[in-house]
Amino acid sequence: MKILIIGGGNMGLTYAQSFLRSHITNKSDMMILEKSPEKAAILAQKDIGTVFGRPEECIPKADLVILAVKPQDSPKLFEALRPNIDPQQVFLSIMAGVKIDTIGAALGAPKIIRAMPNLPAQIGMGMTAFTSSEAVTRIELVTVQNLLSTTGKSIYVENEASIDAATAISGSGPAYVWYFMNAMTSAARDMGFSQSESELLVSQTFKGAIDLYNKSSLSCEEWIDRVCSKGGTTEAAMNAYQLGDVHRKIVEGANAALNRAIELGKQ
């Protein structure tokens, strides 16, 4: 299967490297279309497939086309792609907020898959939610899921509303985790640890807690119950969080992200 990635930026490069690293495809089947000649030259040196500068040179050769440009660049891109498209080609878009119907209508192509990855995809620890138009076959979906899974984990969702929801949870989620980590790092600094000691204490605590959670069948609440002894230190922290309504504020933050994702999708 010939894969064409359009946009050789952060995500385009992440996908190309992940596919090759996992041996799911090889260099002779990988193509990248990048409009910036400077970036194209840098990509060509990376030896990750053939780099093109014009759509007509590569689109007709592709079975799967991955759209990895910024959403605001998509109208121009669609215009340039449309004359070269074969309706049997599958399009996988990772562009935030750009709807399947919009892509299908602009390209004149029925087979559209829309995915929302997140930043840890760069190290093979990403979380991707994806959905598709009806014209995409089961085999095509499985093929694309296998490709997406080279960057971490992936789930198929039934509709695009769930893509907006995944944007608010896993898409923006790494920043929520860093926000919490940052607050804990500040607390550690206030308690007298150096910056590097604070970062180590916090990052290893997060990693350990997540790995322990993943290796067990206990829920977060059950784990909290286990570490909260009556009158102990952890319970004191939990009581302070409860007083500050921290749980509700985190839920509100995720909902603000969801509302923004819905708003952006309408633009």
Ligand SMILES: NC(=O)c1ccc[n+]([C@@H]2O[C@H](COP(=O)([O-])OP(=O)(O)OC[C@H]3O[C@@H](n4cnc5c(N)ncnc54)[C@H](OP(=O)(O)O)[C@@H]3O)[C@@H](O)[C@H]2O)c1
């Ligand atoms: N980064 C993330 O964690 C993340 C997570 C989820 C979804 N996404 C989505 O992934 C997409 C790509 O994000 P990114 O961070 O990889 O962006 P990026 O680094 O800006 O990469 C996009 C690349 O596409 C090029 N480009 C623009 N128009 C083009 C065209 N018509 N033909 C060929 N190349 C073109 C850009 O060139 P110029 O720089 O010259 O314009 C740039 O090199 C976005 O739609 C974003 O919403 C990203």
